[in-house]
Amino acid sequence: MKRFDKASVTIKDVAKRAGVAHSTVSLVMNDREHVSPKLRERILKIANEMGYMPNIVARSLISKKSATVGVVFPENPHFFTMTYFLMVIDGIQSACKKYDKAMMFFSLDQTKGESYYQLSRKWLIDLMIIVNIDYTRDLSKDIQDLKDHGIAFSFVTKYIGKEKVNSVCVDNLEGVRLALEHLIAQGHRRIGFISGNPNSADGPERLNAFQTLSKKMGLDQDEGLIVYGDFTFESGEREVPKLLGLKKRPTAIFAASDYMAIGAMRAMKAQGISIPKDIALMGFDNSLESAYVEPALTTIRQPLQEMGEKAVDLAIRSLNEENFEPTTLIMKPELLKRQSC
Amino acid sequence: MKRFDKASVTIKDVAKRAGVAHSTVSLVMNDREHVSPKLRERILKIANEMGYMPNIVARSLISKKSATVGVVFPENPHFFTMTYFLMVIDGIQSACKKYDKAMMFFSLDQTKGESYYQLSRKWLIDLMIIVNIDYTRDLSKDIQDLKDHGIAFSFVTKYIGKEKVNSVCVDNLEGVRLALEHLIAQGHRRIGFISGNPNSADGPERLNAFQTLSKKMGLDQDEGLIVYGDFTFESGEREVPKLLGLKKRPTAIFAASDYMAIGAMRAMKAQGISIPKDIALMGFDNSLESAYVEPALTTIRQPLQEMGEKAVDLAIRSLNEENFEPTTLIMKPELLKRQSC
DNA sequence: AGTAAGCCATGAAACGTTTCGATAAAGCCA
DNA sequence: TGGCTTTATCGAAACGTTTCATGGCTTACT
Numbered sequence A, B: 001m002k003r004f005d006k007a008s009v010t011i012k013d014v015a016k017r018a019g020v021a022h023s024t025v026s027l028v029m030n031d032r033e034h035v036s037p038k039l040r041e042r043i044l045k046i047a048n049e050m051g052y053m054p055n056i057v058a059r060s061l062i063s064k065k066s067a068t069v070g071v072v073f074p075e076n077p078h079f080f081t082m083t084y085f086l087m088v089i090d091g092i093q094s095a096c097k098k099y100d101k102a103m104m105f106f107s108l109d110q111t112k113g114e115s116y117y118q119l120s121r122k123w124l125i126d127l128m129i130i131v132n133i134d135y136t137r138d139l140s141k142d143i144q145d146l147k148d149h150g151i152a153f154s155f156v157t158k159y160i161g162k163e164k165v166n167s168v169c170v171d172n173l174e175g176v177r178l179a180l181e182h183l184i185a186q187g188h189r190r191i192g193f194i195s196g197n198p199n200s201a202d203g204p205e206r207l208n209a210f211q212t213l214s215k216k217m218g219l220d221q222d223e224g225l226i227v228y229g230d231f232t233f234e235s236g237e238r239e240v241p242k243l244l245g246l247k248k249r250p251t252a253i254f255a256a257s258d259y260m261a262i263g264a265m266r267a268m269k270a271q272g273i274s275i276p277k278d279i280a281l282m283g284f285d286n287s288l289e290s291a292y293v294e295p296a297l298t299t300i301r302q303p304l305q306e307m308g309e310k311a312v313d314l315a316i317r318s319l320n321e322e323n324f325e326p327t328t329l330i331m332k333p334e335l336l337k338r339q340s341c
Numbered sequence C: 001a002g003t004a005a006g007c008c009a010t011g012a013a014a015c016g017t018t019t020c021g022a023t024a025a026a027g028c029c030a
Numbered sequence D: 001t002g003g004c005t006t007t008a009t010c011g012a013a014a015c016g017t018t019t020c021a022t023g024g025c026t027t028a029c030t
Helices: A012-019 A022-029 A037-049 A056-063 A083-099 A116-122 A140-148 A172-185 A204-217 A233-244 A258-270 A306-318 B011-018 B021-031 B037-050 B056-063 B083-099 B116-122 B140-148 B172-185 B202-216 B233-244 B257-268 B304-320
Strands: A068-071 A100-106 A127-131 A152-156 A167-172 A191-195 A226-228 A252-255 A281-282 A299-301 A327-332 A334-336 B068-073 B102-107 B127-131 B152-156 B165-170 B191-194 B226-228 B251-254 B278-284 B297-300 B328-331 B334-336
Touching: A012 A037, A012 A127, A022 A037, A056 B056, A056 B297, A068 A083, A068 A116, A068 A152, A083 A100, A083 A127, A083 A306, A083 B083, A083 B102, A100 B083, A116 A127, A116 A140, A127 A306, A152 A306, A167 A172, A167 A306, A167 B278, A172 A204, A172 A299, A172 A334, A191 A204, A191 A233, A191 A258, A204 A226, A204 B251, A226 A233, A233 A252, A233 A258, A252 A258, A258 A281, A306 A327, B011 B021, B011 B037, B011 B226, B021 B037, B068 B116, B083 B102, B083 B251, B116 B127, B116 B140, B127 B304, B152 B251, B152 B304, B165 B172, B165 B304, B172 B202, B172 B251, B172 B297, B191 B202, B191 B233, B191 B257, B202 B226, B226 B233, B233 B251, B233 B257, B251 B257, B257 B278, B304 B328
Parallel strands: A068 A100, A068 A127, A127 A152, A152 A167, A167 A327, A191 A226, A191 A252, A252 A281, B068 B102, B068 B127, B127 B152, B152 B165, B165 B328, B191 B226, B191 B251, B251 B278
Antiparallel strands: A100 B102, A299 A334, B297 B334
């Protein structure tokens, strides 16, 4: 097996060439005081000439601090093709750039018994963003471990356990309100709802919001108006026929995710139903695809990129500020009026 | 600034508890020979009890080999929302999992004068996947550096310099052929072409293929039938009016990327042109969005996920096999018939 | 001129591993 | 049983950094 062969230039090489101790070079490279300006200048010049680059791995070994943000995502073979996550990651990526950190991706293989903390230790990561949508597994122990060892972390999408942790989520009640108000303004009183993954944080919250608000706003109350999906395209396609088959059909359908809405759209088109003429359709998320479907999907925008960014911000703050209290950031959603309503 | 506070268990802790030298524990953890079965067993048990996890950073410091695949992508603020790249990354991710490597993302800030090699050194990365679509900058020096230092790397999307390097690309000539044959079979003889980014590898290659084949296949030859975009949505939207404004309009339009095709689609719809009735439209790539637009876009599929995977495979092989010759893999594209033709 | 106070620069120790030469123990053969 | 080989374990050195206590040299003040 090959190795790096041409020796690479280290701090010692620079020191030797400059005729100083390597610790001095270190001080210079880290912009610390107690080095005379002229010497600093000279060392900088030499380092530059020799193409010196600090070895971040060695650095983090000793400082026990990495320059890496670990992004842990659910174990989904095609995670990267789900644009919902992508937009979050896009935000994380911007933040990493801002803080001059590198980004490392992990899908936790829990079958191997790896815990979040072990992961952080293995890679000397002191900053973790946990992108989670499934709380089937209890994370209390993981969270305790992370806290005990001073690893900073934030959840993207609300953490639903009772511990106080950093998390960034969207105001689902407000989102559902925006959606329903829009539909009501267009005269709809009978609205079907396709609910999301019951093991997620957002799924039950949106369902709950729908139930509460639809009562409060005087919409038709009817068990059959709620069907249960899991946020995926397929579940939307699968569940919408139940709504269409009701004796009294809803005049509008609100899906708790864009993917489900798009799935529903396909199923409805297949039945020759015209959107929005026959039935209005509304999504939630503003996934990339929602703008491209026909008719373009009216939806509730979550500021996903911003959420990713803020998650990093929170984690950084809890690492740097001595008494930072774990914070939950609830972002405001926004109604995107397009053609499907 | 906080640090990891609860001491984490190291190889030495395990050694002490087991009453052996830490080097022995190291042998056990790495499954090396020369340790008696019973001792090995005992150490393994203790390590497990104590929750020992190797510190990969320390490991790579000494072995000078990282367990990380560095993915370098173009400096694009919203890289992660471009599904084209995403699918490639999805493939890389699968491969990483296969080889038990972590994935690290970089967008090279060349303004800071960072070179690919320096990047690899900084992070002790010995495996790099370069996802590149813009050869405005000459990469010869970078490549030489990487080679000199024994860093393995592959390009995704052809490398257009003269050095022999690992690269994975698609057979553009074949892709264009498939597209044109399909259009011709439907009776089209006057086909407009929206070309892609001239600084990429694929852009000129597809243009060239179009020019050659359209002549060979007896299509209308007319300067005005070719317009020049840069692969983006906006450029498609911007350029297609030039085709529509020709005295003799094309009956079909072939865009060198799906994004451009979708942009063109929007512009055409705005003019009340019906697709495919008035004009047929064809894309290239099979981006995620192409299946969702209306009408769904007929396109040439590049096996992007597979390409990402193969890129990692190649890099791994050139790291492990003593005399591995840099290889270019040319993947077969595929015609996806949908509704736009 | 003598001394206290800064400032610069240094060398050694440490971080958690792997590697390698040395040593001790065990096994083998005659 | 003596000598030789093999195997099991150990200890020290190394990887490229940062950190920190130490001390020499200036400078400034009395």
